[in-house]
Amino acid sequence: MGGMDLFDGLTGVARIGLGLAAVGRPGYINLGRDEDLPADRTVEAMRSRTHALLDEAYVAGVRYFDVARSYGRAEEFLASWLPGHDDAIVGSKWGYTYTAGWRVTADVHETKDHSVATFDRQIAESRALLGDRLGLYQIHSVTPDSPALTDEVLHRRLAAQGAVVGLSTSGPRQADAIRAALAVEVDGVPLFRSVQATWNLLEQSAGPALAEAHSSGRTVIIKEGMANGRLAGRDAEALAAILAQPWATVVLSGAATGAQLASNLSAATLTLSPARLADLEKLAEPAEIYWATRSSLAWT
Numbered sequence: 001m002g003g004m005d006l007f008d009g010l011t012g013v014a015r016i017g018l019g020l021a022a023v024g025r026p027g028y029i030n031l032g033r034d035e036d037l038p039a040d041r042t043v044e045a046m047r048s049r050t051h052a053l054l055d056e057a058y059v060a061g062v063r064y065f066d067v068a069r070s071y072g073r074a075e076e077f078l079a080s081w082l083p084g085h086d087d088a089i090v091g092s093k094w095g096y097t098y099t100a101g102w103r104v105t106a107d108v109h110e111t112k113d114h115s116v117a118t119f120d121r122q123i124a125e126s127r128a129l130l131g132d133r134l135g136l137y138q139i140h141s142v143t144p145d146s147p148a149l150t151d152e153v154l155h156r157r158l159a160a161q162g163a164v165v166g167l168s169t170s171g172p173r174q175a176d177a178i179r180a181a182l183a184v185e186v187d188g189v190p191l192f193r194s195v196q197a198t199w200n201l202l203e204q205s206a207g208p209a210l211a212e213a214h215s216s217g218r219t220v221i222i223k224e225g226m227a228n229g230r231l232a233g234r235d236a237e238a239l240a241a242i243l244a245q246p247w248a249t250v251v252l253s254g255a256a257t258g259a260q261l262a263s264n265l266s267a268a269t270l271t272l273s274p275a276r277l278a279d280l281e282k283l284a285e286p287a288e289i290y291w292a293t294r295s296s297l298a299w300t
Contacts, residue, residue, distance in 0.1 A: 006089055006135050006164055006194075007219055007249050010063065013268040015243060017064030017091075018057045018261070019223060019252040023050045025072025027104040029297040031229030036256040041104065043073060049256070050077040056258055060265050064089045064250050066196075066221070068140055069122045070096035070110040079129040091136035091194075091221075093168060094122035095148070109299055114139060114148040116157060123161055136194055138166035144176040149184065159186040166194030168223065172287035174198065175209035182213060196221040199245070201231060201238055201280050205287040207245070214247035222251045226264075227290075228297055234280075235260065239267035241280050 022028050026041035038045045054065065065088055067074040075092060082088060095114050100106035126134055137158075139148045148154060148167070158165045169177045174197050184191045195213045197206045199222050214220050222242050225231075231238040242251045255261035272280070285293075 007064070010250065013061035013265055014063050015248075015250055016062055016239065016265055016268055017066055017221070017250045017252045018053065018062050019066040019254045020050060020074040020078060021068070021071050022254050022256040023053060024067065024074025024077060025098065025100065026102060027100060027106070027109060027299040029228055029294070029299055030254065030256065031297070032232060033256065033300045036260070043102065047073070047077050047080070050074070051081050052258065053255060053261055054078070054081045056261055057253075057265075058085060058088065062265070063087060064091065066091050066223075066252055068093035068096065069125060070098045070140065072098055072100075072102065075126060075129045079133075082130075082133055088133075089135050090130055090133045091138060091166070092126050092130065092134060093138040093140035094119055094126065095140035097122075104300065106299075112141065114142070114146050114151075114154075116151065116154045119154060119157055134163045136166050137161060137163040138168050138194065138196055140168055141170040142167045142177050142181065143169070143171045144173050144180060146177070149177070149180045155184060155186050155191055159189075159191060164193050165191055166196060166219070166221075167192055168196035169206070170198060170291075172205065172291045174206040174287075178206060178209040178213055182216060182218070190216075192218065194219040194221060196223055198222075198224040199242060199248075200225050200227045201234070201241055201283040202227045202285050203287060203290040204281065204284045207247075210245075211247045214249070219249045220247050222248050224254070225251055226254060228294060230293075235263040236267045236270050237272065237276075237280060239264055240270040240272050241277055243267060244272055244277055
């Protein structure tokens with residue numbers, strides 16, 4: 001199964017997916033979380049908020065839902081909601097381990113390891129929760145120096161695990177990681193059928209590499225379209241600008257409230273003029289500055 005097969009025919013609101021990074025755990029780096037989430041961020045409160053957002057998104061037409069092993073209990077929350085939503089498409093990620101112990105503030109919130117041992121452990125954990133509903137399994141936050149790009153034992157494990165194989169990227173050299181991933185093959189067959197990358201009005205550097213991925217038949221999923229809250233107030237335009245890119249298959253909403261979700265989903269019906277799109281794209285920052293700013297954001 002190729003990456004595109006999972007997403008065949010998605011149009012309109014269905015081109016927007018819902019990512020659960022902001023609601024699967026009590027602490028994250030999105031700006032404005034003190035106002036967005038309940039003061040008492042118990043497991044029960046966060047599960048309730050997650051299920052409410054999933055319900056609202058599904059009714060509106062959203063069909064792709066994105067989680068990760070490091071998003072606290074996001075896989076668990078999604079798994080308990082999935083029954084009765086048979087056409088929901090599920091993607092998860094491995095490579096980071098959640099270490100915050102359900103605390104908003106922690107010395108270390110997650111640890112990164114792209115080894116075969118971590119993959120073997122985390123695919124079992126993901127399957128235990130999501131079973132055969134896991135349609136897309138991605139390596140989390142690949143950078144050009146990741147061993148996941150060169151480890152042939154890992155590549156064979158990935159090819160054999162059943163779900164479509166993808167990767168997400170991060171950092172100022174996303175384009176290098178994407179191009180390296182496009183060249184990876186197992187027995188002459190491309191391994192990575194999906195690429196999830198950060199692209200937004202402030203960080204546009206991966207655009208040409210994402211265009212190459214799309215033209216080669218890969219699914220392109222865009223994350224952090226709101227730049228972790230830095231583009232708040234521009235919600236619909238910020239996401240509409242991504243949907244306007246010819247290489248974008250699915251754009252993720254990271255909404256933590258119903259109002260944010262509704263604003264994000266309105267992007268599907270907003271058409272930007274070429275002049276307005278050109279004006280918005282002038283907001284771009286150098287990649288190094290964007291990622292340095294992101295790294296300085298506090299977990300709240």
